[in-house]
Amino acid sequence: MRRIISVLLENEPGALSRVVGLFSQRNYNIETLTVAPTEDSTLSRLTVTTTGSDKVIEQITKQLNKLIEVVKLVDLTEGAHIERELMLVKLKATGSQRAEIKRTVDIFRGQIVDVTSSVYTVQLAGDSDKLDGFIQAVGTAGVLEVVRSGVSGIARGEKVLSL
Amino acid sequence: MELLSGADMLIRSLQDEGIEYIYGYPGGAALHIYDALFRQDKVKHILVRHEQAAVHMADGYARATGKPGTVLVTSGPGATNTITGIATAFMDSIPMVVLCGQVASTLIGEDAFQETDMIGVSRPVVKHNLSVRHPEEIPEVIRKAYYIASTGRPGPVVVDIPKDMTTPNERFEYAFPKKVKLRSYNPAIRGHAGQIKKAVDMLLAARRPIIYAGGGVILGKASDQLTELVRMLGYPITNTLMGIGCYPATDKQHLGWLGMHGTYESNMAMHHSDLILCVGARFDDRVTNATEKFCPGARIVHIDIDPASISKTIDADVPIVGPVDAVLKEMIALVRESKARPDAEALSAWWKQIEEWRAFHGMRYENNPEVIKPQEVIETLWRLTNGDAFVASDVGQHQMFAAQYYKFDKPNRWINSGGLGTMGFGLPAAMGVKLTHPDDEVLCVTGEGSIQMNIQELSTCKQYNLPVKIINLNNQALGMVKQWQDMNYESRHSQSYMESLPDFIKLAEAYGHVGVRIDRKEDLEPKLKEVLAMKDKLVFVDIYVDRFEHVYPMQVARGSMKDMWLSKTERV
Secondary structure (H helix, E strand, C coil): CEEEEEEEEECCCCHHHHHHHHHHHCCCCCCEEEEEECCCCCEEEEEEEEECCHHHHHHHHHHHHHCCCEEEEEEHHHCCEEEEEEEEEEEECCCCHHHHHHHHHHHCCCEEEEECCCEEEEEEEECHHHHHHHHHHHCHHHEEEEEECCCEEEECCCCCCCC | CCEEEHHHHHHHHHHHHCCCEEEECCCHHHHHHHHHHHCCCCCEEEECCCHHHHHHHHHHHHHHHCCCEEEEECCCHHHHCCHHHHHHHHHCCCCEEEEEEECCCCCCCCCCCCCCCHHHHHHHHCCEEEECCCHHHHHHHHHHHHHHHHCCCCCEEEEEEEHHHCCCCCEEECCCCCCCCCCCCCCCCCCCHHHHHHHHHHHHHCCCEEEEECHHHHHCCCHHHHHHHHHHHCCCEEECCCCCCCCCCCCCCEEEECCCCCCHHHHHHHHHCCEEEEECCCCCHHHHCCHHHCCCCCEEEEEECCHHHCCCCCCCCEEEECCHHHHHHHHHHHHHHCCCCCCHHHHHHHHHHHHHHHHHHCCCCCCCCCCCCHHHHHHHHHHHCCCCCEEEECCCHHHHHHHHHCCCCCCCCEECCCCCCCCCCHHHHHHHHHHHCCCCCEEEEECCCHHHHCHHHHHHHHHHCCCCEEEEEECCECHHHHHHHHHHCCCCCCCCECCCCCCHHHHHHHCCCEEEEECCHHHHHHHHHHHHHCCCCCEEEEEECCCCCCCCCEECCCCCCCCEECCCCCEC
16 A cells, blocks of 8 residues: 655754665665755655555554654554645647647646747646646657656644654 | 863773773774774773674673673774674674774765775664764764664664864864763653553463563563563463573473474474463564464564564564563563462463473484584583583574573573674674683684684684683584585585685694594593683684584474474474
């Protein structure tokens, strides 16, 4: 099952490599990974999506918790949560395609953030399925380049992951 | 406040930490530190002949004393040579701090002479590693390193020290921190009361209980509590290879150790039990055999300081995260208060069954009037040392024989590389023990394969007068490899023979020690007596043992715990 694990990490050199190293060392799988400092500059927030049986996920969270630099973590998929991913995509946009792409972008509530005579650069945010859906809708033939940020997530309601 | 250079702060911090010994080897990036070491006499340095041995020495010291060991090496090859030793300590959760020189911070990343990314290289085999970024940080980094290494589930910590952090002419205010604050590291200090209560209720209601104890009992200094609880309940106890000595082996409630080469009665009792109380062990693959066939009728209570050890391979019915000594203490109190008592009838039937198993195999081996059996060497040593020696072992058949036939009644006396299985561990580990236990008998039980992996340390033994007794069970082959080839590869002995063995007697003499060869059965006991009487000499005892012997019992691969070979021809 797919899980989103959110981690508060000491913002120190080498901390990220410990997390990544743990996954490869113990044969766990990383699907996406995002990391950036938080409003507290001593902490980074790292979000990793992974798949595995309940037993494997339990080991992943326990092993992550054992890393000295991991301050706190939560498996967001255990409760209601919001997940977002940002995608920038360059699409071939010539002739009649231009209007069609514009319409599709509007339907997906994306934005065209850069334009040339033959290329649109589109920005789109949403859960991973929505981003997949957009690519499908415009058709891979017209896609020149895709960059995705990986998943970020946060719990719904009053639950907070903080110190 | 005092002004000290980084190197002096480092050594002063070690003094303030109470460190007695450093094991190490100097080199370019560590020279400022070695100079600071020279200008004091509180912390003693032991110069080894290879950095791997320094780590095993620190490890032997830590296992025998329960205190963290300390290693000091230079950058590059000095640091990488420690990796096998660090991995050995990591697998067995041994507290240790490894101080590594590093090229100057201005050179890092430039492929400088003797530069290695030691933080990166060591990462998968350490509990944690730390890098010094400013000389002022040194006291805090050192304090943190020892704190992390020795609390919670212990383990090795590497500290990487760039050369410019220890420059002699830059001085800083020195203050040794009294406390360590780490918001992200808070090992459990007691178990969950509700879970403990539940465990005690299950324990008292069990009809075929067994206690399965591991190295965590020794690391957690909980042998007394374990012994008290086990005696109170009158239940059978088995322990892992790492747990040897956590409960007296000569006591009748003790069934010996369990797993691949454990006793018949231990493995049978585990398989047929209805309740397993696991204390500080981790259901390792050398214990469980095939996990899907593991102890089908047993409910499991698992006590461990490390939550990740619980339900990793075998699911626990009642997990208890906490230090074993504190949890056992609470269990003892609850058993005492409880009105419930173990069902006497069920317990006596269980013991009757166990005694039948015990009588069935009883660690017998086939004796031979002509040939010295490796098992009888260990039995003789056990008798001659009154079962009170420290035994550091290497890895292979001799390790299993030593663990099976030397009955340890005390913790911290069986020193072996259980998790990683590091050949070459035995001699340096024995040296680390002997250094701090000069009046105790310290044996290194080894084989002609393992001993050659760190034989250069005979020179260190001469320099520091470390009269360990090296018991070389010489079967002229890599015995355990050969045994597996006999059993699984139709006796195709691929690369398991050593056809150019040195004359170990002359070799020992060349290093300034005594060598004794034993190859006749009738000489075994008298010559071993003579060897043990040479109190102040390192004696290399080269004993020619049965070349064809196998270690039994041996669990059948991919079977359950009760599926074993009991000899070359009997399979149950």
